[in-house]
Amino acid sequence: MLKVLNVVGARPNFMKVAPIVAAMKRRPASFQPLVVHTGQHYDAAMSDSFFRDLELPQPDTHLGVGSASHAAQTAAVMERFEPVVLYEKPDWVLVVGDVNSTLACALVCVKLGVKVAHVEAGLRSRDRTMPEEINRLLTDQIANLLLTPSEDAGENLRAEGIPPERIRFVGNVMIDSLLQNLERARKSQARTKLGVADADYAVLTLHRPSNVDRADTFARILSALETIAQTLPVIFPVHPRTRKTIAELGFSDRIATIKNLRLIDPLGYLDFLSLYSGARLVLTDSGGIQEETTALGIPCLTLRENTERPITVELGTNVVVGTDTARIVAGASAALNGSAKKTTRQPPLWDGRTSERILDALEDQKTEARASW
C-alpha cells in the first residue's frame, strides 16, 4: 500500500489531481490518497467550485497560505507543508504543473528525503522571466519521478542531463478530466445564460503578469480586441489578478467602450468547458487552455511570444501569435475565415487514461528504496 500526499494549490492544479485521486480510490489495495491544499488560490470561484465540479474530495489538510509575493508565498507553503509531511509520513508526494506550490512542496520533500513525483514534467518555454519556467526547471531537477505529457518534454529532460530511468511518458492528465466531464458540461446553462447558445462567439482569458501587469502590452491586446469584437462577441471571464490590474492601469473606461467584449466573473470547470467547447475561437495566455482546445479541435490563438506546449502547435489547433496587435488580428481572421490550418491530430497518449499510467508508474517504483520512516 502506497500512501500518497497529492498537492493542489492553484486553479490549474485541480483538474490534474482530480482524476489521479479518483484512480487511486479505484485501487484501494494499492493506494491510500490524501489531498493537501496549500491555499494559494482561495476564492470560491478559483477553488471551491472546482472541487465540486471535478468531484475532488475535500482536502485532508488545508495550509491556508493565500496571496503574497513569490518569496513569501513559496516560503509560507514550505513552512506549513513540512510538518504535514513529517506527521503523515507518506511513501510519495505528488505535485502537478508549475505553480509556486509545486516547487515549494517538492523542495520540502527533497530535504526530508521523501519521494516526489512530478506530473506534467519537462515542459519548457525557455523564457526564464516566467515564474512558471523557474518552478518547472527546479522541480524537475529534484523530483524522483518525472511524468511527462508529451515526447518533447522527455527530450527536454534528457537534454538537461536527467537520467532516463527517472522519466516516464504517461500522457496528459488534464485530458482525463476533459473527457470525463464533457457529457456533464453539456448540461451547463452557461451559454444560455450568456445569450450565446446559438451564436458565434470567441472566448478570451488573460492572466500572465507579462500581459496584464504591463500597460503597453495590455494596450496592444486591447487594440486587437477592438477589431475582433466588431466581427463576433468576445466573452472574457476575468481572473482576479487581471480584474485588479485593469483598474490599476486605468483601462476600465476603454474596456467598457468595446462593444461586444463582455467581462464576466471566472467560471467553474464545467461552465468554462461548456463555454469554450462551443466557441469559434479562443484567445488565451493560459498553458492548459492551449491543450484543452487542441483536444477539442477548437482554434486557439496564444497571446504570448512562446509556449512550453509546442505539441499543440505542431499537431493541434494552437497558433502562437504574441502580443502584437496586427498579428493577433491576422490570426483571428485566418481562424474565422477558415484559412488557418485544418488537419490536426491528437497528441499521443492524450487519451483519457493518463491517471492509470501514473499509478502504474508509481507502483513500478515500489521495489525501489522506500522512504526511511
Ligand code: UD1
Ligand atoms: C497562479 C500561477 C500561474 C497560474 C495561475 C492560474 C504561480 C507563480 N502562478 O498565477 O502559473 O497560471 O495561478 O490562475 O504560481 N487572487 C485572488 N483570489 C485567488 C487567487 C488570487 O484574488 O483565489 C489574486 C490576488 O490578488 C493575487 C493575484 O490574484 O495577488 C495573483 O495570484 P497568484 O496566486 O499570486 O498568481 P496567479 O496570477 O493567480
